[in-house]
Amino acid sequence: MTQHYELLYLVAATMTEEEVHKVREQVKRILTKYESKITLEESQGKKRLAYPVDKNHQGYYELLEFDLESAKLVELERELRLSNELLRHIVVKKTPKTAGKGLLKVTRVSAKPDLDLANQTPMTPKIASKPQPTAVEKKDDSSKPRLKLEDLDEKLDEILEGDIM
Amino acid sequence: MMNKQRNSNDILTKPKVCYFCLNNVQIIDYKDTQLLRKFLSSYSKIVPRKRSAVCSAHQRELANAIKRARVMALLPFTTK
Known part of the structure; x- marks a missing residue:
């Protein structure tokens, strides 16, 4: 059975752009050897690694998408693992092809409106009991601190992220 | 009693809705660091x-995505 796969591999940044190009060609050759059809090719560029890999602190990330007979995957992975140029690689099943979007995006749509309702429901009885203008004012008051809290949370997240870096 | 406690905590806690359900994310990409x-x-x-x-x-999917990203050195296993 043919499956759609995604391959991400990591090449050391000590290589020159030219050498990386060679590696790219080599990987593609391996893929075609196993009769896979490449549907997408993307260089993610030079990135700082989260931890040193074989004393490399930076690396080029290269992304490929392809269709492959699933029985051949084991052999393909073996060959990739044996090639010295790749520091890391990962092959993952890719369900919706990147070209054909919007297949799975239909199911749960109304999550956001639900949340808004949840925020407003405690307010509604008060609005009903009081004359309208004051009720509107009250609504504004209550919505402001909520927004601020969200901003605060976001800021906190940013600070925490900063710590990680 | 329980209700009261929850209300007082509301100020500190984020709204209890899953980020991925809210944004209608079906597949969590391990490359999105x-x-x-x-x-x-x-x-x-x-x-x-x-x-x-x-x-x-979504937590299960998320955990898998993070682990994949870690293997590819996109995310750290630990910091300090």
């Missing part, structure tokens, strides 16, 4: 559901 970092603690541990309010189905 900016997003995944939001679900890591300051020690780069995966944040528990209790704190991140992610639903169980």
